[in-house]
Amino acid sequence: MRLWRILACTLLLLVVSVSLAANWLAPAGYAKQYREAAGAAPSHEHWLGTDEIGRDRFARVLYGTRISLLLAPASALLSTLMAALVGGLAGYLGGAWARAAMAVTDLFLSLPWLFLLITVRAMMPLNVSPLVSVLVTFLMLGLLGWTSAARVLCSTAGSLRSSDFVRQARASGIGGARLFWIHVLPNLKPVLYAQFWISIPAFILSEANLGILGLGVAEPMPSWGSLLKELEGLVSVGEEPWKFVPLVLLVVVVTSFQFALSKHEEMPA
Amino acid sequence: MTGLWGRLAVMAAKRKKASLIALVSLGLLASSAMAQGELRFCLRSEPKTFDPLRVEDDSSAAIRYLTGGVLVRLNRQTQALEPELAQSWKVSKDGKEITFKLRSGVSFSDGTPFSAEDVAYTVKQLMDPALHSPTGDAFRSGPGDVDAKIISATQISITFPAPVAGLDRQFDQVAILSAHSGKKEMAVLGPFMVADYKPGSTVFLRRNPNYWKTDAKGRKLPYLDSIKLDIQPNRDVEMLRFKRGEIDLINSIDSEYFDKLASTSPQLVHDAGPSLDSEQMWFNEVAKSSLRAYKKNWFRSANFRRAISQAINREDLARVVFRGHAQPAVGPVSPANKLWFNAHLKVEPHSQDAALKALQSEGFRLENGTLKDKDGNAVVFSIITNSGNKYRERMATMIQEDLQKIGIQVNVVTLDFPSLIERMTQTFDYEAILLGLTNVGLDPSEQMNVWLSSSENHQWNPSEKAPETAWEAEIDKLMRAQASSADPKKRKESFDRVQEIAVEQAPFIYLVNRNALSAVAASVQGASPVILVPQTYWNAERLTVK
Numbered sequence: 001m002r003l004w005r006i007l008a009c010t011l012l013l014l015v016v017s018v019s020l021a022a023n024w025l026a027p028a029g030y031a032k033q034y035r036e037a038a039g040a041a042p043s044h045e046h047w048l049g050t051d052e053i054g055r056d057r058f059a060r061v062l063y064g065t066r067i068s069l070l071l072a073p074a075s076a077l078l079s080t081l082m083a084a085l086v087g088g089l090a091g092y093l094g095g096a097w098a099r100a101a102m103a104v105t106d107l108f109l110s111l112p113w114l115f116l117l118i119t120v121r122a123m124m125p126l127n128v129s130p131l132v133s134v135l136v137t138f139l140m141l142g143l144l145g146w147t148s149a150a151r152v153l154c155s156t157a158g159s160l161r162s163s164d165f166v167r168q169a170r171a172s173g174i175g176g177a178r179l180f181w182i183h184v185l186p187n188l189k190p191v192l193y194a195q196f197w198i199s200i201p202a203f204i205l206s207e208a209n210l211g212i213l214g215l216g217v218a219e220p221m222p223s224w225g226s227l228l229k230e231l232e233g234l235v236s237v238g239e240e241p242w243k244f245v246p247l248v249l250l251v252v253v254v255t256s257f258q259f260a261l262s263k264h265e266e267m268p269a
Numbered sequence: 270m271t272g273l274w275g276r277l278a279v280m281a282a283k284r285k286k287a288s289l290i291a292l293v294s295l296g297l298l299a300s301s302a303m304a305q306g307e308l309r310f311c312l313r314s315e316p317k318t319f320d321p322l323r324v325e326d327d328s329s330a331a332i333r334y335l336t337g338g339v340l341v342r343l344n345r346q347t348q349a350l351e352p353e354l355a356q357s358w359k360v361s362k363d364g365k366e367i368t369f370k371l372r373s374g375v376s377f378s379d380g381t382p383f384s385a386e387d388v389a390y391t392v393k394q395l396m397d398p399a400l401h402s403p404t405g406d407a408f409r410s411g412p413g414d415v416d417a418k419i420i421s422a423t424q425i426s427i428t429f430p431a432p433v434a435g436l437d438r439q440f441d442q443v444a445i446l447s448a449h450s451g452k453k454e455m456a457v458l459g460p461f462m463v464a465d466y467k468p469g470s471t472v473f474l475r476r477n478p479n480y481w482k483t484d485a486k487g488r489k490l491p492y493l494d495s496i497k498l499d500i501q502p503n504r505d506v507e508m509l510r511f512k513r514g515e516i517d518l519i520n521s522i523d524s525e526y527f528d529k530l531a532s533t534s535p536q537l538v539h540d541a542g543p544s545l546d547s548e549q550m551w552f553n554e555v556a557k558s559s560l561r562a563y564k565k566n567w568f569r570s571a572n573f574r575r576a577i578s579q580a581i582n583r584e585d586l587a588r589v590v591f592r593g594h595a596q597p598a599v600g601p602v603s604p605a606n607k608l609w610f611n612a613h614l615k616v617e618p619h620s621q622d623a624a625l626k627a628l629q630s631e632g633f634r635l636e637n638g639t640l641k642d643k644d645g646n647a648v649v650f651s652i653i654t655n656s657g658n659k660y661r662e663r664m665a666t667m668i669q670e671d672l673q674k675i676g677i678q679v680n681v682v683t684l685d686f687p688s689l690i691e692r693m694t695q696t697f698d699y700e701a702i703l704l705g706l707t708n709v710g711l712d713p714s715e716q717m718n719v720w721l722s723s724s725e726n727h728q729w730n731p732s733e734k735a736p737e738t739a740w741e742a743e744i745d746k747l748m749r750a751q752a753s754s755a756d757p758k759k760r761k762e763s764f765d766r767v768q769e770i771a772v773e774q775a776p777f778i779y780l781v782n783r784n785a786l787s788a789v790a791a792s793v794q795g796a797s798p799v800i801l802v803p804q805t806y807w808n809a810e811r812l813t814v815k
Contacts, residue, residue, distance in 0.1 A: 063275035126651040
């Protein structure tokens with residue numbers, strides 16, 4: 001298992017490093033349209049060929065990977081913090097607070113997220129630059145994706161509240177924010193780590209789903225979602241295996257996250 | 270031993286006789302009807318109705334085309350009007366009255382005889398306001414009643430309260446109902462009749478045994494025994510089924526599939542050339558919209574719109590996005606519309622220099638690669654299109670790059686269709702839209718709802734109380750003139766001028782006309798795909814399947 005973890009971490013490091021070097025590896029950029037070579041097969045000039053309007057697929061994969069891999073952790077961090085705030089405090093305070101917080105969480109969990117995201121996207125101002133659209137997409141994912149983690153944290157914080165060491169601390173006169181900060185929060189950290197790592201691949205996949213629906217990152221900015229849209233015409237893909245590269249990369253990264261995650265899951269609570 | 274041989278000899282003789290009888294029967298069948306095979310293809314949605322007068326969706330229209338008997342039929346290949354149930358017809362000079370001479374000896378599929386009474390009954394139903402017939406709307410030229418006067422069993426005269434543009438051609442869409450049959454709309458005069466319908470799955474059509482038409486050799490039409498229409502909304506699945514040989518034709522395929530299929534089976538695909546459909550973009554010119562004043566000024570300037578039009582490389586759109594299966598659009602009418610296209614108009618030549626020059630004449634200037642208006646506002650706008658339409662998304666992205674070259678920043682936004690329509694028709698909260706227009710009819714009157722400034726479908730500025738510009742007032746006048754004239758020459762002159770104004774003022778920036786692409790299996794004989802709907806089975810009565 002350790003070997004797999006090392007391999008997964010190495011792969012993730014490699015993918016992140018290569019995507020960060022996109023400016024040097026693909027200097028022409030992700031938006032330039034080589035219209036005379038639209039839909040071209042891999043060649044010396046275009047290692048993964050070009051897309052349907054002539055953009056270099058290799059460059060788009062690199063930049064798309066960078067966007068997905070940098071912003072998915074940012075969204076995961078935001079959602080984990082929100083989960084810690086709502087779930088952790090609700091569990092720690094208990095009683096009516098916990099019931100109210102969990103009622104809100106359940107309400108959020110029961111909402112049809114896809115339709116809600118489509119609606120939110122439709123209500124957004126139209127004139128936003130592609131960069132802003134990227135930030136907004138991942139911000140939306142972060143703001144909406146905290147609910148499952150909040151439930152786990154509420155439950156964990158609840159059990160910590162009634163644990164012997166917290167009772168002992170309370171009996172010693174420690175209370176309120178100090179008790180939460182010194183005794184409860186450090187014991188929630190492993191759960192927070194686990195939730196953070198679980199959220200990253202989940203957000204990558206969510207963005208990919210939104211991208212396939214054409215509702216994620218705006219053109220010409222690439223993301224894994226927009227790159228995966230090329231696979232829509234399944235009838236034709238068998239003859240063009242290079243179009244599968246973004247999908248393979250997505251599977252590799254998400255799987256690597258799962259292997260890397262197992263380390264954190266094993267940490268004692 | 271002898272007995273055994275004797276019995277065997279008798280059995281052999283009987284078998285020979287039976288084979289002979291079978292062969293003779295087959296020959297008789299072939300000579301009488303030449304009924305051949307079953308044609309299978311997909312409908313992309315559930316038919317909403319089998320009542321031919323209520324048709325408003327493509328699937329119901331397909332069934333109406335295959336089952337309905339009409340007085341006159343527009344030949345989809347020649348675009349000329351041909352007699353069907355009416356042997357001849359005459360339109361009065363004022364365009365208000367049409368007189369039909371009907372065929373005699375024709376029966377509905379249930380055996381009920383056809384006469385002028387059925388035509389009168391159909392017209393009455395068609396114009397009944399309670400029915401809300403979309404087909405009937407084309408005949409509503411003015412207030413007042415429509416009078417259908419039966420002159421004899423084979424002659425009828427129909428008078429409208431006001432002239433109806435292209436009156437005779439409108440009857441191509443009117444399937445005649447039986448006034449007396451108990452089966453109502455299921456009693457038909459067309460080549461096929463609905464035999465079975467499984468909602469969500471299949472519509473099964475069987476040949477109409479009473480169909481009146483014969484071929485040049487006197488054989489009864491249609492040749493086919495039946496048509497099986499599978500309801501299949503997914504185009505990928507439709508394509509796979511065609512490749513597997515489970516269906517015989519695809520009426521309309523996109524350019525990507527077309528090329529893939531052409532690379533392996535070029536004999537199965539047909540590119541009939543530019544269709545009537547166009548892809549276009551337009552700017553929001555609605556005065557009451559929430560756009561900033563300086564943006565309204567840009568969008569309401571013809572020079573600005575023309576400059577944008579000049580900066581867009583239509584050749585590239587047709588070549589790259591549609592893989593060459595589209596033509597740069599000229600104007601509101603596709604060159605495929607032989608009768609009404611204004612041949613004097615040419616495609617707007619792509620020129621960034623000309624575009625910049627036109628913009629400079631309006632006070633715009635290029636500063637460090639950014640185009641700014643005379644007040645220093647950077648030219649930035651968004652183009653919205655419907656998400657999921659990869660061709661439109663690609664066109665918008667290519668336009669984004671074209672306009673970036675003259676310093677304009679375009680933000681491409683894809684929205685789900687209902688949100689887009691709401692912005693377009695209710696809130697007017699948009700800057701530019703890229704969408705397509707599907708044209709089924711050839712006659713300019715069918716575009717009245719787009720060109721009249723008072724119309725809700727006057728997309729760039731709907732429902733104007735009075736024309737807000739002089740050129741819109743002129744278009745209103747010309748469209749009304751062509752609609753109320755029975756003189757084809759005058760109508761053509763009026764509509765030619767409408768097309769010229771549309772190109773000069775560019776309220777719509779026409780991008781490309783997509784080609785009519787279809788696929789027909791080798792087993793289908795007699796198919797000759799055309800640009801008009803229904804592209805592949807317009808001559809269904811003469812198709813055979815081996």
